[in-house]
Amino acid sequence: MAGVTSLTGTPVFVAAIALTAIAVLLPLAVWSKVRGPAAVRALTRVLMMVFAQATAIALVFIGVNREQNFYTTWGDLVGTGDYVQAAEDLGPDGLGGKKVEEAPKVKQQFRPVEDVPGGRVQATELDGKISGVKGDVLVYLPPQYDDPAYKDRKFPVVELIPGMPGSGKSWFKGLKVVEKLEPLMKNGQVQPFILVSARTMLLGDTETGCANIPGRVNADSWLSVDVRKMVTDNFRASDDPRSWGVAGYSAGAYCAAKLAISHPDRYAAAVSMSGYNDPGMEPASLLREDPVLRQQHNLHTMLKAAPAPPAVSLLVTGGENDGYQAGIALQQAAQHPTKIEVQKTTGGHTIDAWVRQLPQVFAWLGTQVKAP
Template structure:
């Protein structure tokens, strides 16, 4: 039974209920002061608490998509993608499955399609699964030569790419927005920034380790343009993410304006943390550490010609004051453009990001190249 399956959650909840009922029923027998009775009471209480904690943890994982499997949870995920190029000249991207857009009825030419793909970087050799949303127009004969603006969509850490589809509703939001005429049809490429699990690389080219920034800045765009009809450079590709993915989106848009025409950070932070999940990202390289610090970068490097979007809330987000400072810092560059979404209230969670995603996609659409009709 999988970590996110209904069966596992049901077993955990049922076990918690049975242990609670058993504790109530057995408590009078264990009310004595003997060592056996004390041990029995302690054992029942501990077992009930552990199972209850497990049930709550499983429910939270299903809701927020932290881990996709038991191997992912215990840091044992090692499987790498395998590239099979079926068409000469195509990029290192392999489609391994497809599915309907949740909540949308009809075939691909009516409701679009989500493809499950494996990508392996030509230069970095980083392998990562992803979901690619293709709008209905992609399959319509009259648009067979049309190119489309595209956005790379990143989760937080550790995150699961499927949560971008099932929990944050990116494909459905893009479909509904295009149908309403608020945006053009757009390709979405959804994956997590944790491309070297279980390590959190913060989208850094780690010395002697995963070259994560290069994967997102070069390998992934090359693979997408080799396989899909993505609008060309400059400005045909944007990047958006939440939390860790938001930091990555802002950093990559700043560092690579010739690749990404815009970057949106939902509930982002502005410098890479160093902790048990990241390890030593910079290996003593001060230049690399400075480059990953967006405060330092904006103060010491020429401002790139790009557009950034940041989001926060006055109550519930810990990045509120930093975001206001970041807006002022970017405005002071005189060249990089900055926009913001500031909610009155909203925590660091899916519900908050679902409230920001429609406006963020509209903002991206306005700043990306590609046909307008």
């Protein structure tokens, strides 16, 4: 969305530039012309300086946000956005007794995402029939998708989970995943994946931990059921878990690993960049509010408490205290057939560090997530 109500749209950016220009020019034009008692003149000049500083800060924030897409709407920014229409108790499998394969296909209307280079990213508004979540989903189709030589082929899928704050565009604008991977897909260094990034900020500025919490949110089912079904209903993709992976950074890294550990029947592999095992590490986490939920959704606890070791592969990357040690703990708790590879990285908890890892982690995903 790039309209007047969008924080990443051109109208807001242009308005910020105009206000900043006015704020800079105003003191130059009227500084010596301010009239009245000394206190009034001083106060007027102070207010002009404050206005100039405030507009400059706002312009920098809006510019950075346009580039990284942390917040896409005013509701996201001020914490009032609510994309949850219902949050029924869906049970351990997150399906609420329903069978996805028996549900009617829902054909979506897609629009091009014009501010992502390449023209291969499109967006839709998905009404999640299982989760009760309604939100935007972005989909990237690899170059081979429209190649006549591949017209009968289905493609593997990777869901992309942003950090907190973050939006569906964060991977495409901030991490520039298309710019980094598309040349590698074309020359065969990286498998051609369909890339999908759905909204994860569902309850204002609260981080859901990709969890199902009756009465609050069914974020797990939104990502692992509704979004998956939308992709298989509308594109040449299989619902075979061997053809699905999930990747995330920061809070999204926790979510990616959690979805794979929870649902080996939906995902074959996950990539966690600079993540954590304890959801309470995220200050805005919904799971942090309840000690029992926090412990239940700790990845280490989940892995050890699983009825059977999940048949999934995880690649965990990060600095010493920024994902690496958490990965080592998971690796030590894992039992066959769970496979966990841990790599220590440098560069800190930054976008640049994650961007540098993209070729490597997607090459790894190509060894774990198979084309149908």
